[in-house]
Amino acid sequence: MALTRSDKQDLIDTYSAGLAASPHAFLVNFGGITVNQDTELRSKIREQGGSYAVVKNTLAKRATTGKPLEGLHDSFVGPTAVVYHPEDPVGIAKTLTEFAKTVPAIEFKGGVVDGQPVGPDQIEDIAKLPSREELIAKLLFLLQSPVTSFVRVLAAVPRDFVVVLDQIAQKKDEG
Numbered sequence: 001m002a003l004t005r006s007d008k009q010d011l012i013d014t015y016s017a018g019l020a021a022s023p024h025a026f027l028v029n030f031g032g033i034t035v036n037q038d039t040e041l042r043s044k045i046r047e048q049g050g051s052y053a054v055v056k057n058t059l060a061k062r063a064t065t066g067k068p069l070e071g072l073h074d075s076f077v078g079p080t081a082v083v084y085h086p087e088d089p090v091g092i093a094k095t096l097t098e099f100a101k102t103v104p105a106i107e108f109k110g111g112v113v114d115g116q117p118v119g120p121d122q123i124e125d126i127a128k129l130p131s132r133e134e135l136i137a138k139l140l141f142l143l144q145s146p147v148t149s150f151v152r153v154l155a156a157v158p159r160d161f162v163v164v165l166d167q168i169a170q171k172k173d174e175g
Contacts, residue, residue: 008059015063019053019082024089025069025112026096026123030054031079032105041099041106050085050092071117075109089113093127 003011019025030038045052057076064070069082085092089111100106108120118126130138 003056011056011059012063015053015055015060016067018051019055019060019084020064020067020069022051022084022086023068023112023115024086024092025082025084026089026092027072027075027109027111028081028083028096029079029107029109030081030105033103037103037105041103044095044099045083045092048085048091048095049088050083050095052081052083054079054081068112068115072110072112080109088132090126090129090131093123093129094131097124097127 030041033041042052055076057078057080060069060080060082061073061076064073083092083096093111096106096108100108108123110120111118111123111126113126
């Protein structure tokens, strides 16, 4: 069934509100996967807080004009799905690469991370990065480390003083 002009405009509006507005998105060729595999991929992406949208290429190009995904207009060819997340590109990239290992029919076309285009080969590199939570934990550890060291140094002075007094007291008891 052919889409009417209003249906096309509704799709463009939907694309503009979702995938075109997201700073992190990956384009995937989903041709050759089964419905069950597609459903499994969608659920894994939803678990990560992301979205998966099969797009009509010409309408997606219109919706992404002037947006971060505009640099990938050449990749909107053939069966295209856009996987996007408003905050965590690493988690989505990990989910996609893990799924692509089990289902080799999935092919990466490219992506956008923080508004910058990335190639298909770079998506696997992004997946190898630590997650946002791991980076925050490392940052907190690094910020806490100097404070902890400073507290230990401050605590060492009275502790050492008490040890010296104890040794003096032991010498007096012996002598």
